[in-house]
Amino acid sequence: MMLKKFFYVAAIVLLTAGLLSGCGKSGSDQYAAAGKDTLVRGNGAEPPSLDPAIMQDVNSAQIAYDLYEGLTDFNQSNQPVPGIAQSWDISSNGKVYTFHLRPNAKWSNGEPLTAQDFLYSWQRTLDPKTASPYAFVLFPVVNAQEINAGKMPLSSLGAKVIDAHTFQVTLKRPVSYFLQVMTQPATYPVYAPSIKKYGNAFVQPGNSVTDGAYMMAAWVPNGYIDLVKNPYYYDAADVKIDKVKYLPIVDTNSELSQYKSGAIDVTYTVPVDQYKQIAKEYPTELHTVAWTGNYYYDFGLLHAPFKNNLKLRQALSMTVDRDAIATQVLGQEQIPMYTMIPSDIENGAFSALKPYEWQSLPYAEKVSEAQKLFAQAGYSTTHPLNVTISYNTNDIHKKVALAIASMWQQAFGSAIKVELNNQEWSVIIQAKNKGDFQIMRDGWIADFDTADNFTELLMCANPQNTSHYCSPKYDQLINEAESTTNPAERVKLIEQAQTLMLNDYPVIPLLQYTYFRLVKPYVKGYDPTNNHLDHVHSKWFYFDYGK
């Protein structure tokens, strides 16, 4: 009798499950089948600002790439291509750029877009009153840095309007990636009449006038941002999707549900803990791309025990098994790192760099070598090392810190005691800036496709230099590399500088980040394979249901 009852229950459960999963297909396809005119993209979070001079995070920039366009634009491999400027001349010394603007370039209200608009916008970005956090991207321009510091007038900027469609910029020194700088939001043109009339509210729907492929239609904070195609965009004929909707979904599980239910076409990311499952379930829809960003640990060089203790820092760095962290601990195809420069930057120019002699030793040998250094550094079971790893509260950071703590525990036994200390973001940043920590989780994502993003991090005066490392020799090499016009020479100098710095062990390079997102099969035109910066335009996309 009991057995019979059990079978009944089992049959009902199975039937229900079958019905539910059967319905699943029709459920998620119902949106796909419809002739859509709106591309729905996950945006990760609410953009804190849509003012190009103020924005400093990906959640804002992602939308700005659709709303605005600079003198140059970027393609799917992050290379600069003609934007509002259809061509440009670069002087032989690499310092004077003359941009020729498209005669048909217009604002989204139909007004002509001229060189004067760029001059106004750049001066606005550099004006100390604007308080732009990204003004530094324009610092290569003559007097830009002095203007931003309030030491010189706006009119002294090394940029001038030759005529309505010609804009000339003079640089302090040749900058190899200057055309890429023009693709940055801080250099985008903003519409002066709107700013004069509405002040800070010039970005709001109704007030917003922009020059990109799309324009602002609606903005409900934390709800959605709707963009519509800009009919005055010079290339409007090639923009295929009429509307773009950005959803600021913070919760990745919620984003995944909405993707599965067909409400989102392109996600911002996927829940890390479900990555493997998703890769299995949606092998063609999940795209994983190496990101030009690094993940590393800083040693706090201002305080004991790491101040003046090179051997200790080396011992700890050697015993971190980067491969195990990339493949076993995380497993989202992250790339183990031994330098600060991601392998994909500048087309892999620095991927051959091997700064550490011990780098290719088997892990066991690294450990025995490190144990000797650790003992020489003065630590033993009778005099153990107490060390704290600080990180901002986050599952990935916790996993990595736990793994590294256990690697050190295994390598040095009771001679080391590792403590983990997680704090919220705002608190961690304060500790980083002050150098008030022992070991700090850190990371950096490139703004441009150039190694300079990473080499500058460890220069003495860089505010981003968390470990507070300072080597005049390193600074000198980097300065030389940045001023040379010979590309091969530059690579050599940077490699030399990296090797020098890394063997001083101010940091433990760990991983190169990857980014991953789901894209519906009917969404075409987007190819992230070589998009290592993850800068995306909605104008690339189109729908194809392949009937």
Place this chain on the structure above:
Amino acid sequence: MLFYILKRILVAIPTLLAVVIVTFLMMHFAPGSPFNSERVLPPEVLAVLNHEYHLDKPLPWQLGYYILNLLHGDLGQSYKYLGQSVNSLIFPQSGTGGFWVSVILGAWVLLVSIVLGVSLGMWAALKRNSLIDRFVTAFSMFSISVPTVVLAPILVLIFAVLLGLLPAGGWGGDFQHLVLPVVSLSLGIAAIIAQIMRSSLIEVLNSPFIKTAKAKGLSRRTIIWRHALKPAIIPVVSYLGPAAAAALTGTVIIETVFTLPGLGVLTVQAATNRDYSLMLGLTVLYSTLLIIFNLIVDILYGFLDPKIKY
């Protein structure tokens, strides 16, 4: 009565003031600053920002300035959402988002949970110890013990992902987008109301005046509807005060799971971003609502309970 309401409003003012001062100080003493960002800001930029937001002034000055603006209904500028005022974030002019979302959501949640909770509670009390009573008790226990953080994703999985009947999230302003959030939020509140209603009605039904009514030969229907219901609902009403304030100011989990642009998400972001002015604005709003709803509850007591006179 009028005098009583006036007195309550006068008492509310120092309460609100205390809330503002405590929140203001707590926010400022928490480590971290609203202008901390991954990329270190140049000192010149930081100085401009600090000046613009009056952070370079002494703390008592800042507090006084804030209260003065508050009296004019100005909640200040957001520190994180640069260029947006706190008023426009909480009460968007477009009529969608912020408080308006929370009002629509909260009103539905209250309506559904009161109707569901009161009727289930009554039903269970009247059919005491029957199968129905057990079912209601089981349902209540289930709804109270399953937190929304579990319930909401399960509902999404079944009704949005598998069946494709309802949207998995987002705010469309239409009925479809409301169903899942309202159901996920209402079940828990309805369950508590059902429990309160059940035990209170049982107690009332056992009281001497009901026995008198029975002895007088009144019909069961008259006894329940005319005599028992009014006193039995008093405990429910007192629970509704804070419940209504909570439902209106948004619930963080529901808003996160369903990506609703209400006040709950704003509150969390304000706290983590050290958005002093937004946090203060939300706290003032929440406290005001709490005071108003408690006042309404107290006034309702006067109508429901003959023992209370103002």
